Amino acid sequence: MANNLTALPAREPARPRPAVAERKPSPRVKSPGREHKLGATARSFAILEHVAKSRAPIDVLDIIASLKLPKATAYRLVDWFVGHGYLSREPGRRRLIIGPRLTELAFGALSSSMRNDTPHVVLQRLVNTLNETCNIGTLLNGEVVYLDRVEAEHWPLRLHYTSGSRVPLHCSAIGKLYLALAPSARRKRLLQSLELRKFTENTIGDSIQLDAELRQIRKEQVSFDREEYLMGVVCMAVPVMGRNGELLSALAIQAPEARMSVQTARRHLPALRNAANELAEIFQAKA
Amino acid sequence: MANNLTALPAREPARPRPAVAERKPSPRVKSPGREHKLGATARSFAILEHVAKSRAPIDVLDIIASLKLPKATAYRLVDWFVGHGYLSREPGRRRLIIGPRLTELAFGALSSSMRNDTPHVVLQRLVNTLNETCNIGTLLNGEVVYLDRVEAEHWPLRLHYTSGSRVPLHCSAIGKLYLALAPSARRKRLLQSLELRKFTENTIGDSIQLDAELRQIRKEQVSFDREEYLMGVVCMAVPVMGRNGELLSALAIQAPEARMSVQTARRHLPALRNAANELAEIFQAKA
DNA sequence: ATACTGGTCTCATTGAGTGAGACTTTGTCA
């Protein structure tokens, strides 16, 4: 966990007064990767996390030391927290403990995440049962992105947020599923902007064939990736449908073909369908 | 809760440019009630609180409306939260839920506040009276986790952070309590995804039986684990209820059956109930 | 096409936040 708190501008030693002012002519380069700073807020959370993590009441100097905050700043922030009930001081008016407001927030957060985190739990359970990697994915900007992903075998359930990786639509189970089940207007547009590039010998390369495949998918409500993107990787995806038949997202299982042929995958279909239904219900929590 | 978020300066409609600058001659009167603003931070917490409080995933527009934040600002903050894991987005890339980082913080905050604040004292007292191990637990990601735990006999009041240990819902007193008292929609979901694995001969193995048990629990507001998970271990759990009947957490006593039969446990019920009430009050301290 | 609705981006403006350091209070040791 990179702790960039110190990395604030590192102000100069406060020169007495440098004339009046030199208007910088706004050198704002149109940097595309706009990152927001929220410096104070970041520090605030760091402090809370520090207090929450520590086993015993903590004093401000600890915070200053651990987080490398300047004294004045640390006291200022802590004061604010105390004043707003997020932190409290122990009887001796010194060491800090979690305040009532934060406790309240914590309760809320926990029960909220109890309610809403369930997608992940469902996924996790599915993976435990089938013992293969599964993921929940959706379409975003014409690409498949994974919303959550639980890897089999190894615990470290790494969340692959695959921000960068472009998974083309025409050669991934989830992508084809979306193509197949999108309302026709949308499908048309998506198809139009597809370039049916070949990745393996199995990749679908012409639109006639793709069309047939999509029809099949629509009929069966399952989509397969038979080593169409990566040789040796097989994938099966089912839709997570909303009440009105909208496609909320897709649930997929993925494994090396050595371990899971398309045949084998089909055997997992009931389990996937089941999980997909659970997910559908969860996603449709009412306000 | 006074909602002063709107009370930020209320910027003027951006006058083109008002000459260069008029140095205010520092009218800083030595105001004694120095108030720090921390505007961004305040707003940040307001957002988190809002999300945590709402029972369903919330969308940014709700936030904007409820908190009267300017659109751009709200999106900026939310983005930051999502980027830093405090909030997450649901499938449709729209509604917001509590993120992993906030869950972690919440958990830390709660157990920290258990330890330092009165909850721990209450628990301790209970243990001293009954002379058996007691713990406060909750449900997190479909598992039972202990927020605080005081062991009898041995001093070392170890806090079981049970990061790894999965305590299944259907065969633990706290788990069944949660199952029984959850709102019916959630109960349904939880039950659906339960695998009634047998751990001992007493483990409840079929859903009919479980259903009966849950009804009983709901009626009596106590839940027992009669050696259903570990042979020789008996457990009894009572709810800690909020003002509106929400389940805040659960309080349980645990002992070897040799020392505490279910009968004996029942005798401790009044003491547990009492402590649970105390806890309820503590948890609902007003800001 | 046409009108929404949800969301992103830009950018001038400025006040919120900053932090070195002086200062005050509290605690400790002789």
Added chain:
DNA sequence: TGACAAAGTCTCACTCAATGAGACCAGTAT
């Protein structure tokens, strides 16, 4: 009791991070 250090507060010049109005840009619905 004084004297010294450590903990905590306050000041203030400086500036950059946050702000928010509004233009803009998808998608979706009509």
